[in-house]
Structures are given as C-alpha cells and as structure tokens.
Amino acid sequence: MKKFLALLMAATLMMAVLAGCGGTNNGGSNAGNDTNNSAANNTGAEDNTGDTAALSGTVNTDGSTSMKDVMGVLTETYKEIQKDVTVNYSGTGSGAGIEAVLAGNVDIGLSSRALKPEEEEKGAVGHTVALDGVAVVVNPANGVEDLTVEQIAQIFTGEITNWSELGGEDAAIAVLGREDGSGTRSAFEEIVGVDGACQYTNEYSSTGDVIGNVASNPNAIGYASLSAVDDTVKAVKVGGVACSEATIKDGSYQIQRPFLMVTLEGAELSAAAEDFLNYATSADVAEYIAAAGAVAP
Numbered sequence: 001m002k003k004f005l006a007l008l009m010a011a012t013l014m015m016a017v018l019a020g021c022g023g024t025n026n027g028g029s030n031a032g033n034d035t036n037n038s039a040a041n042n043t044g045a046e047d048n049t050g051d052t053a054a055l056s057g058t059v060n061t062d063g064s065t066s067m068k069d070v071m072g073v074l075t076e077t078y079k080e081i082q083k084d085v086t087v088n089y090s091g092t093g094s095g096a097g098i099e100a101v102l103a104g105n106v107d108i109g110l111s112s113r114a115l116k117p118e119e120e121e122k123g124a125v126g127h128t129v130a131l132d133g134v135a136v137v138v139n140p141a142n143g144v145e146d147l148t149v150e151q152i153a154q155i156f157t158g159e160i161t162n163w164s165e166l167g168g169e170d171a172a173i174a175v176l177g178r179e180d181g182s183g184t185r186s187a188f189e190e191i192v193g194v195d196g197a198c199q200y201t202n203e204y205s206s207t208g209d210v211i212g213n214v215a216s217n218p219n220a221i222g223y224a225s226l227s228a229v230d231d232t233v234k235a236v237k238v239g240g241v242a243c244s245e246a247t248i249k250d251g252s253y254q255i256q257r258p259f260l261m262v263t264l265e266g267a268e269l270s271a272a273a274e275d276f277l278n279y280a281t282s283a284d285v286a287e288y289i290a291a292a293g294a295v296a297p
Contacts, residue, residue, distance in 0.1 A: 056084035057272035063090075063097020063110030064183045065206050066225040067259050069292040070130055071110065074280050077288050081279070085272045091206075094183025098124055101262050107273040109262035112183030112225065113190070123267075126260040127281050130294035133226040133243040134188045134255045135235040137211065139218045144168045146237040149254055153192050155221060158199035163219065174201045176210055176222035187257035188223045223255075227293030248295045259294060 061071065068091055075087040092100075094111040101109030102122050115126045136152055138144060144166050147155075154160040156175055164170040177200045178185035184207060189195040201220075204210050210222040215232035226243050229235050235243050238254055247253035261277055263269065269277065279285065286296035 054084065055082050055272045055275055057086075057270055059085065059087045059108065059270070059273045059276050060106040061087065061089050061097075061108045061110055061261075062092055062100045062106045063262070064094045064112035064259070065091035066112040066132065066184050066228065067091075067110050067129075069227050070259055070289060070294050073288045073292045074129075074276075074285060077285070078276055078279050082272070082275065085276065087276055093179070093181050093205075094186065095181035098262055101264055104264065104267065107263075107269060108277060111260040111262050113187040113257050113260075115260065115262070123265040125263050125265050126258070127263065127277060128258050128297045129261055129280050130259040130289045130292075131248050131297055132257055132259055132294050133248045133253050134184060134191070134223050134257060135226050135229050135243040136221065136223050136238060136255070137214050137229060137233040137235050138221050139214055140232070140234045141218045142168060142234065144236060146240060148239050149192055152238070153194050156189075156192065156194050156198045156200075169219075171219045174217055174220040175199060176202050176204065176213055176217075176220050178207070178210060178223075179203045179205050183257075184223065184225060188255065191255050191257070225293075245290065245295050258297070 068089070071089045075089065078085070078087060089110075090106075094113055097106070097109035098111055098115070098119055099109075100106045102119070102124060109124070111126065112132065115124050136147065142163070144163065147166065151160065151166060155173055156177070158175075160166065161173055162170065163173055175198070177188075177198060180203075186195075189198060202213065204213065207224045207228045210224050211228060211230065211233055214220045214222045224233075226235075226245075226248070229243075237243075241247050241253050243253050243255070248256050261280060263277070283296075289296045
C-alpha cells in the first residue's frame with residue numbers, strides 16, 4: 001500500500017511538472033511570436049516612413065513650349081527617384097495646355113503666363129514652378145542696347161517703325177512674335193500694355209522660330225523666354241535693367257511671368273501625378289530650375 005501511494009505521488013508530481021513545462025513552452029512561444037510580430041510591424045513602419053514609396057504609371061502634361069527646358073530637367077531628375085513613372089511632355093502652347101487639363105485630357109497643363117479669370121472660374125488651379133523673364137531680343141548687329149517699356153510698346157503697336165527713331169540705323173523694324181494663344185505672347189502683351197494691339201510683321205508657333213528669324217534678320221525685334229536666349233541674338237536692357245536670373249528674382253526686370261503647372265479643381269490626381277507635382281513645386285528642385293535657365297520662386 002505504501003509502495004502504491006509512493007508511486008501515485010510520484011506520478012502526480014511528474015504530471016504537475018510536465019504541465020508546468022508545457023505552460024512555459026506555450027507562454028514562451030506566444031511571447032516570442034508577439035515579439036517577432038512587433039518587430040516585423042516596426043520594420044514595415046520604418047520602411048514606409050523612411051523611404052519614398054515606389055510608384056508606377058504615366059503622367060501626361062501638355063502646354064507651354066517655353067517650359068520645355070524646365071520640364072526636361074524636372075522629368076529627368078524625377079526619373080531618378082521614381083524609375084517606374086513616365087512623365088510625357090507635349091508642347092502645344094499655354095492656352096491649349098490649359099484647355100486640355102480643363103477637358104480632362106491630360107493630368108497637368110503647363111502655362112507660361114498667369115491664369116485668366118475666366119480660366120480660374122472654370123476650375124483651373126495654377127501651381128508656380130518657376131519664374132521667367134521675357135527677353136526683348138534683336139539681331140546682334142543692331143546698335144540699340146536699351147529700350148523703355150513705353151518704347152517697346154510703341155514698336156509693337158506700330159507707332160515707331162524705324163530704328164533711326166531709337167538711335168539705330170535707318171531701317172524699317174520687322175516686328176516678330178508668337179502666335180495667338182502662346183503664353184509668351186500673352187504675358188509679353190499684358191505686361192507691356194499692348195494686349196491685342198500688336199502689329200506683327202510675322203507670327204511664329206514656337207520660341208525657337210522667333211529666335212531663329214531674329215538671328216537672321218538685322219532689322220528684326222522679338223521676344224523670348226530668357227531660358228531660350230542664346231548668342232545668336234541680343235537681349236536689350238529694359239529701362240536700364242538687363243534680363244537675368246538675378247533681376248528676375250529681385251523683381252527689377254519688368255517683363256517677367258510665372259511658369260505654372262495647372263490642375264483642375266476637384267479632380268483627383270493619380271498618385272504618380274500628385275507626386276510629380278509635389279516634386280516639381282518643392283524647394284529640392286531649385287538648382288535644377290536654375291540649370292534650365294529659369295528662376296526658382
């Protein structure tokens with residue numbers, strides 16, 4: 001009997017020990033799982049907040065030809081951040097770009113002028129990417145170096161028709177400009193105060209055409225984005241102030257305008273389009289804007 005009780009007590013003790021060990025193992029296993037799950041969750045959170053989320057897709061933009069260089073550098077540098085996002089650029093003019101975004105045909109419109117009240121009433125929203133000076137350009141052989149805003153207005157409206165009236169050669173002035181709907185033309189005419197009153201000798205569909213024709217005609221005058229001006233033409237001073245990044249930044253150069261990315265109010269952008277817009281309007285791109293010949297706002 002005593003031997004039986006001893007064996008029963010030993011068996012009971014062993015069962016208790018085994019039960020305790022089983023509980024410890026289950027507890028340890030759950031604790032380990034909780035720790036591992038927590039670590040995994042923390043790692044995921046760090047990944048989400050520490051790095052830019054990878055995106056993919058296509059962003060379609062359309063509008064200002066004057067923004068070609070700015071768009072080129074922005075799309076190139078953005079591609080280094082989001083390799084799977086393609087940003088398409090089509091240069092059809094500011095007016096056409098604004099119409100395209102209002103119609104929902106593109107993600108982002110591009111305008112090289114301020115939005116008109118009627119465009120804003122239709123829901124157009126402008127986001128400033130850069131500032132640009134509209135340079136007044138003549139042939140390098142032209143001896144005229146400086147013009148006032150009033151003189152420029154008189155040239156483009158036909159009140160002044162000969163360079164001799166401005167201290168230049170006795171030669172008729174060829175007045176060249178952009179086609180109707182161009183952002184450069186709209187900005188130039190509005191700032192100079194000749195909106196709708198210009199008497200053009202010829203009108204062109206691109207800034208490059210204006211530059212090329214001024215370069216080939218010693219009696220021509222035209223206007224172009226500062227970023228497009230090269231050594232084939234000469235930018236005259238306006239009121240004694242040269243068109244440069246510094247004078248645009250400090251506001252002393254009078255003929256300047258904004259470069260805008262335009263979206264439609266209330267329309268939801270894709271994740272890729274929104275990310276590109278945020279990138280293009282951030283302080284991080286200032287050096288790239290400058291490299292493209294424009295001025296960061």
